[in-house]
Amino acid sequence: MTPSLPIAAEQPLLLFTDLDGTLIDHHSYSAALSQAAVRQLAERGVPLVFCSSKTFAEQVHLQRELGIVQPFIVENGSAVAIPRGYFSSATLSPDTAYELIPLVRTDAALIGAALAHFQDIKRYSNASDLELNAATGLSGAALARARDRSFTETLLTELMPEMEALMRPQLESLGLTLSRGGRFFTVQSAETDKGRAVRRLAEVFGQHWSAAPLIAACGDSANDTSMLSAADIAFLVQKPDHTWVNMDIPGLIKIPEIGPVGFSMAVRMLL
Template sequence: MSRLLISTDLDGTLLDHHSYSAAAAEPALQQLRQRRIPWVLNTSKTLAELEPLRRQLDNSHPFVVENGAALYIPVASPLAPDLATDPTGNYRCKVFGPSRRRILLALEPLSRRYRFTGFSALSPERLAEMTGLAPGQAGLAMARQFTEPLIWEDSRGALQDFASELSLLNFQVQRGGRFTHVMGHCDKADAMTWLAEQYRALWGEPVTCMALGDSHNDIGMLKRADLAVLVRSPTHRPPEIPGRTDLVLTAEPGPAGWNSAVLAALQQLGLGT
């Protein structure tokens, strides 16, 4: 038998793009909770954002922040006991990417040749206005440790040149649902794969990875998953996922599509009601 592990994006996938609600996914979430199937939040959000959100979603599993830059495992978990504990004492942490400070140092000279605005230049009020988040939530979104999201204000060609210059400095550019993210050479797929190995060691059984996402920054995760679900977006066309002829594209957007896809997978794997 193979055990199921779910790795899911949040904004536009499990959370509605406009309201940030997961209510439409609750039937599938209840099934996962009842069957104790780990559903790992794998997102561009920060640690500060995810702590209250995990409580709201009743999620106690490991989680991945800032597009795969770091993975946090609750200290009570038996997974990866040799990892160092983070400064809060609440988690063990596996870091995959460089610090945000290094990224900001690399971006400073580029800001004179390309047009963009980074989170470091925004106020919580301005970010709240742009995203629909409450100002307090926007402040949590700005508490980044490993990445710098940008509002790209230059041409598409300039973005390619910008990405090439950053690549020479060992950084990469990823497009998300709302922002362009500058980060190290790691992604959601690396964190998902590493965590699957930890579960495989813990369970002593094969692991089937199911990934769900809606944006360009989910492509790596969707390419590497055993079961890949591209959740339809109300705001942008689905990105191409090279090499995946078995990809599932949901009929409904956001959490409604997420719900249908997860329930269908549970049935397919003989885990549904």
């Protein structure tokens, strides 16, 4: 049963959010339209926890841009990052170091070796800066942060259904999975997903808080399914073409707005 909204101020609450196409714009990568909602959450004391395929370096950078210091989940649930002193300090400086807790035993090098068996698959680690720039629009430091993967590989090559059907069982036999984000396919360990990392991090909050928190989550694409399934309150925002990705989750709240505008509407409903 989805709790009725808005959530009472005294209720311990966490909001997990996807980044690309949810907190930040699918095309411009801008978080400008989410900023007011991010502030509202901070004022209410509700931790905003990033849960994305993005790297540690990318998420730390985005936190600094938004002026927040919160735990987050990197590379599709591969690891949890917690600011040092987060549960004991009243205030944390923006350059706080993070403790990184891996939830998988595989790393990017192992996945790269598995993918090397398939011809003509461009991935972040074997693409040139020019190719990566053409595919993502990223350049300079932002491109370096996106490349800095520890646990997963993102494919630049668009997989035709036959290729996907060929690759999937071979990767699965190695304990890896292939999933589709808003833009690209990602290969990662089958040991984890966004949902498992959400439950793990919510447990950590529950151990430090006086009560287990209510979990809200906001996403836009198929790779958010496990995160939204793990949540008590699940919000799905629209894709840039004003449609929702097909998702069957009981109580799922479909927000009639795109990306960051949809995210902001979800925060208003929640608070």
